[in-house]
Amino acid sequence: MNYQSTRGHDVPQSFSEILLGGLAPDGGLYLPKQYPQITAEELEAWRKLPYADLAFEVLSRFCDDIPAEDLRALTRKTYTADVYCNARAGDNTADITPLRTLGEEGGTKLQLLGLSNGPTLAFKDMAMQLLGNLFEYALKRAGLKLNILGATSGDTGSAAEYAMRGKEGIRVFMLSPHRKMSAFQTAQMFSLQDPNIFNIAIEGVFDDAQDIVKAVSNDHAFKARQRIGTVNSINWARVVAQVVYYFKGWLLATSGPGQKVSFCVPSGNFGNVCAGHIARMMGLPIDKLVVATNENDVLDEFFRTGTYRVRTSAQTYHTSSPSMDISKASNFERFVFDLLGQDADKLVALFSDVDTKGGFDLAGTPEFARIGQFGFVSGRSSHQDRLATIRDVNQRYGVTIDTHTADGVKVAREYLQPGVPMVVLETALPAKFADTIHEALGHEPERPAAFDGIEKLPQRFEVMPADADSVKAYIAQHTGL
Numbered sequence: 001m002n003y004q005s006t007r008g009h010d011v012p013q014s015f016s017e018i019l020l021g022g023l024a025p026d027g028g029l030y031l032p033k034q035y036p037q038i039t040a041e042e043l044e045a046w047r048k049l050p051y052a053d054l055a056f057e058v059l060s061r062f063c064d065d066i067p068a069e070d071l072r073a074l075t076r077k078t079y080t081a082d083v084y085c086n087a088r089a090g091d092n093t094a095d096i097t098p099l100r101t102l103g104e105e106g107g108t109k110l111q112l113l114g115l116s117n118g119p120t121l122a123f124k125d126m127a128m129q130l131l132g133n134l135f136e137y138a139l140k141r142a143g144l145k146l147n148i149l150g151a152t153s154g155d156t157g158s159a160a161e162y163a164m165r166g167k168e169g170i171r172v173f174m175l176s177p178h179r180k181m182s183a184f185q186t187a188q189m190f191s192l193q194d195p196n197i198f199n200i201a202i203e204g205v206f207d208d209a210q211d212i213v214k215a216v217s218n219d220h221a222f223k224a225r226q227r228i229g230t231v232n233s234i235n236w237a238r239v240v241a242q243v244v245y246y247f248k249g250w251l252l253a254t255s256g257p258g259q260k261v262s263f264c265v266p267s268g269n270f271g272n273v274c275a276g277h278i279a280r281m282m283g284l285p286i287d288k289l290v291v292a293t294n295e296n297d298v299l300d301e302f303f304r305t306g307t308y309r310v311r312t313s314a315q316t317y318h319t320s321s322p323s324m325d326i327s328k329a330s331n332f333e334r335f336v337f338d339l340l341g342q343d344a345d346k347l348v349a350l351f352s353d354v355d356t357k358g359g360f361d362l363a364g365t366p367e368f369a370r371i372g373q374f375g376f377v378s379g380r381s382s383h384q385d386r387l388a389t390i391r392d393v394n395q396r397y398g399v400t401i402d403t404h405t406a407d408g409v410k411v412a413r414e415y416l417q418p419g420v421p422m423v424v425l426e427t428a429l430p431a432k433f434a435d436t437i438h439e440a441l442g443h444e445p446e447r448p449a450a451f452d453g454i455e456k457l458p459q460r461f462e463v464m465p466a467d468a469d470s471v472k473a474y475i476a477q478h479t480g481l
């Protein structure tokens with residue numbers, strides 16, 4: 001399987017070659033040259049597979065340069081009921097991503113696919129845990145070391161740390177704004193005692209931490225010498241790991257070949273729903289892919305009107321579904337490439353307009369007219385919608401959902417079709433967003449047992465000024481190179 005860049009760079013790359021990299025050399029994102037096709041017979045044969053073996057089947061279609069037995073060992077090590085142990089009482093933890101039916105609405109089943117039962121209680125664990133094992137494997141094979149540098153306001157950083165803790169050849173340097181994360185998020189990250197995890201609390205806000213990461217990454221000599229890498233959401237292996245649970249969700253929601261299922265995806269950087277798009281391109285019978293946004297509605301605007309208009313940071317709202325607070329959607333380019341019929345020249349023109357004019361407009365073009373063929377529809381949700389939905393789902397079905405999942409349920413209800421199950425991806429557990437749950441329900445959400453008293457554990461972190469040189473000096477002292 002060879003990979004190409006969305007911007008046309010045409011030196012074929014293998015899965016292992018792009019695994020550790022980020023953007024392609026021309027600034028584009030990697031995609032396979034062709035999407036592997038799965039037949040109805042193969043799908044039926046996959047019904048009986050445990051999640052880890054389903055993951056092997058899907059991933060092996062994309063990475064043919066890792067020996068099958070090694071890849072199978074990696075998926076079996078990753079997708080265990082021990083790692084994904086935080087499911088609600090009554091859900092089948094052995095499914096890894098259990099499907100729960102909320103109820104009948106609009107002539108169909110409204111269902112939740114539980115993607116947030118991993119160590120950090122959010123769906124990013126689904127891909128990141130695999131990435132940790134893949135990185136360790138690939139680095140060992142190549143005799144290399146990697147130092148992951150990132151900035152976080154909470155979620156991504158903890159998913160990365162929990163994936164990379166204790167991994168041979170890998171160290172993580174994670175910057176976060178000092179005293180600006182919730183007590184729960186801070187405890188999740190700072191209580192890790194693994195010697196390969198370095199928490200750096202920056203005296204500033206998230207943007208200061210982000211700027212330092214950019215400054216360090218722009219020092220190419222330093223970056224190369226210290227073997228600095230990232231694990232951001234454009235990483236191809238992360239996207240492809242997410243393809244697996246669309247297959248699992250479809251298999252759990254159907255009983256036979258050809259049945260259609262719709263998925264509703266609480267979206268920010270378009271990584272999650274991009275995986276759904278890929279599953280659909282592989283032949284999975286998905287009817288609609290419903291993109292749900294919060295008040296930061298860049299994506300909803302595009303799917304409704306054809307206009308893609310990125311926001312400035314001043315135009316980006318801080319909402320109660322904070323993991324969807326984005327100004328532009330970093331994985332969106334992958335879908336646009338397919339929408340343009342994989343025409344890299346057209347894509348380069350559009351994305352240079354993003355840089356120079358802040359966006360592009362496909363309204364009235366033949367490309368945008370084709371959008372229905374890809375199954376995409378969209379909607380947005382506000383803070384009031386979120387509260388009302390959390391309350392309603394709690395009262396009607398006795399289930400407490402988190403704020404992001406609530407955005408999903410709110411928008412999913414606008415697209416129910418009789419006879420087509422609507423599967424909403426549950427992207428976080430409510431325990432992570434206790435304040436908003438309290439605002440909606442008047443009480444705190446339940447916490448999975450493993451997190452009892454987490455705020456009282458000893459914490460390990462370094463406080464540093466918002467200054468790139470100090471951070472560089474700290475990294476250089478601690479990479480062990």
Ligand SMILES: *Cc1c(COP(=O)(O)O)cnc(C)c1O
Nearest residue numbers: 267268269270271272323427428
């Ligand atoms: C990251 C995240 C999202 C958004 O996912 P994208 O892949 O960026 O679209 C939604 N919900 C939660 C809880 C998240 O952590």
